[in-house]
Amino acid sequence: MNAPMVTAPWIEICALGDIPARGCRVVQTERGRIAVFRTVEDEVFALDNRCPHKGGPLSEGIVHGRQVTCPLHNWVIGLADGEATGADKGGVRRFPVRLEDGRVFLNLRHIGKEEGRS
């Protein structure tokens, strides 16, 4: 089901342990920074590091469950779907990440709205 995007290469970015649990690290790319989150359950998710509200750096937010709270105005963004939760409306681009043997791999082809979670 990931067929349209596997054309871009998977890039190994770090070890899982490089990202704090309930935390985040950023990856610098030509087109800005991507936030790579690690939940308390050791799941990883990657989102554009820009809140859909006012562009706040989501990587600096508090991670709780499968959500992150933006540090600027407290929008809560779902890590899995990139969508604002609650009454707020807006979404942020997602990128496929996967975990293999404790290593984190990122794919720079972002996921469109029609596709599921990576």
Added chain:
Amino acid sequence: MASQPKQRLVVVGNGMAPGRALERLFETNPDAYEVTIFNAEPRVNYDRIMLSPVLSGEKSFEEIVIHGDGWYVKHGVTLYKGAKVTTIDRTARTVTAEFVPTGNLGHKPLEPTVTVPYDKLIIGTGSNPIILPVPGHDLPGVLTYRDLDDVEAMLLAAQGKGDAVVIGGGLLGLEAAAGLKEQGMDVTVLHLMPTLMERQLDPAAGHLLQRAIEARGIKVITRANTRAILGNGRVEAVELDNGTRLPATMVVMAVGIRPNMQLAKDAGIAVNRGIVVDGSMRTSDPDIFALGECAEADGQVFGLVAPLYEMANVVAAQLVGDGEARFRSSATATKLKVTGINLYSAGDFAEAKDREEIVLRDATRGQYRRLVLKDNRIIGTVMYGDTADGPWFFDLLKRSVDVGDMRERLIFGQSFAAGGIPLDPAAAVAALPDDAEICGCNGVCKGKITGAIAGLGLRSLDEVRAHTKASASCGSCTGLVEQLLKAQLGDAYNPAAVQPMCGCTELGHDDVRRLIVAKALKSIAELMQELEWKTSCGCAKCRPALNYYLLCTWPGEYVDDSQSRFINERVHANIQKDGTFSVVPRMWGGQTSAKELRAIADIVDRYDIPTVKVTGGQRIDMLGVKKDDLPKVWADLSAAGMVSGHAYAKGLRTVKTCVGTDWCRFGTQDSTGLGVKLEKFMWGSWTPAKVKMAVSGCPRNCAEATCKDIGVVCVDSGYDIHFAGAAGLDIKGTELLGHVATEDEAIEAIAALAQLYREQGRYLERIYKWAKRVGPETIRQQIMEDGERRRALYQRFVFSQKFAQHDPWAERAAGKDAHEFAPVADLTLRAAE
């Protein structure tokens, strides 16, 4: 035009009204006239209204100067000080002045008189005080109250203390009485009428005023008719009609003023009660204007500043050719300038058949408000006590606004009448139209909120905030939003139930704190497990709160969870809207040095920091630092001896100080030293919300200690400790915690107070909100009266500081949390391949 010689404008009198006219003239056309001013007083233009604070010692003459010597030089004005105009020759179009002999005139006049020609002349001779023609009125020691010379004479006479009798219980008389009392005299006010200030106040307010004046130790005798002033070569007593004799070493006559129009009269200009002017402020001679207290416009003479300034505007406009400018007399407002007595009056408040009145009284608190209405419009107001709404009432009066819609709330003032916090909240909110704005911050109207409550089935304040943003910013409209919920949901809305910390639990803040101790919970994971948190790892609301509660309860044991810190506390800098950070190093007590400033300057250059700003807390903010640069910036600051200012922390921020006895001629204690000691002792402590402090070296309070979370005001006998002030979303003066004699006692009480707040305050609850919740008196009792409790609190604070005082910047510059400050991977090169 430029080649034409300038017109010559001569001004007789250098008071406030001509001063204002010239200001306006220079603003609109600085080059139109060559200006000459004659001032019978040997000085520049000053604010006569502020003479009372000079008399009471609250201000110096320099502080009330309106135009210093430089102003006259700048505008090319020739000012003759101490020169009294004796003649206006309207045929020759000249004025002649003679120099008033005076001891302190800067130069000796070469000629006894000076004559100056004019094209346009302004007469602003003001008024003279009325001297009652009673026997003895010319005895030495009988003074008037008009100008600085009078004030200086009074101050001189007051040095011998003794008894002062002020004749006249009007505005000036009362201000003089209060000033003389401040100077240490025994003062009696004699007033002919039954109540004080009867021209500005109704009898009820007059009585309140009398009570307040008497409470300051000033004796007031009303219906007092002075028969004679007695004395042998110098004033010794005042005798009343009824035979009463009052001893007096000084008598001040403040019974009224009379326009000073002799000069104009001698020149053949039309006079009546004052110098008669038309709407353009011209006298019977069209080249001669009159303004100020000497002028009679519209059959009236004026003594308050507002209409006099209005006259000045008209004269200035006429002088530059605006023939349309017209003076219209309008209602004026009066305020008494006696510190601690607030009264305000405006308009017409006499009773009459076609008038209605609205009165609010609270005798025990000394509050009185009266509005006089005619045809649903305010025509007069008298206020005593809380006069903050005076200008608002006056505005409604001047604009003749129909107040029918808000009549029932009107008397309570602007915030009530305009829908801020209504008197009967439910009814007032229900009465608001759908388009009434409820939340000013987010621009949310009533209809949007009620629509969301009904349409989305909202049941709580939090839900309304989430969906409409109403009351989600400053929160000052929370009460209104709750009223709307109540009106719509009825009993289904129950705000009295314990507010849960957040959606992750049913427990409130206080329950959680209690259970942390009772169950000895020592980590966030353990706490969530034991207290049956509904989410896997909390949310952005509860996690920082829990982290703080655990840290405060178990100093030295609990390991700080940086992932539960808001970003600012996690990286020890303040996040900005663009994702960069601001960095504020500590400047102990607001003091810095050349070395520190040089280091800051170098760092700003080195890291290309776009903005450097001085903060309100007496230190320097570097804004726009890139996150990756933070550790390097800190390393450089550390090298220069600077540490984190915790400007990002729910913790001790700044201790603002004044220079105290180090430099200040008024300082009573070493306020800077105490501020530095407090800051060095308390820095690094985490608190429920930020704590801002200040130490002022004397009651002038230059460090503004009385709006801080904790403030100290030094006095001769020691230290007044204040707390629970606010100057942000809310503005609130502090409560007095108590007075102590020594610095050590002050430090102990302050640390104990901080610890009590650390233990009882809810996360994000500032000290003033905590104090409001638990009651300032219970706090005062625990700190100031229960010595054992105070010492125990102090000891706990000292213990907790052992683990708190590590400079987070130095630690991070040395490599701690390095992962925070750099990307985990850089794919830019890879992508470029």
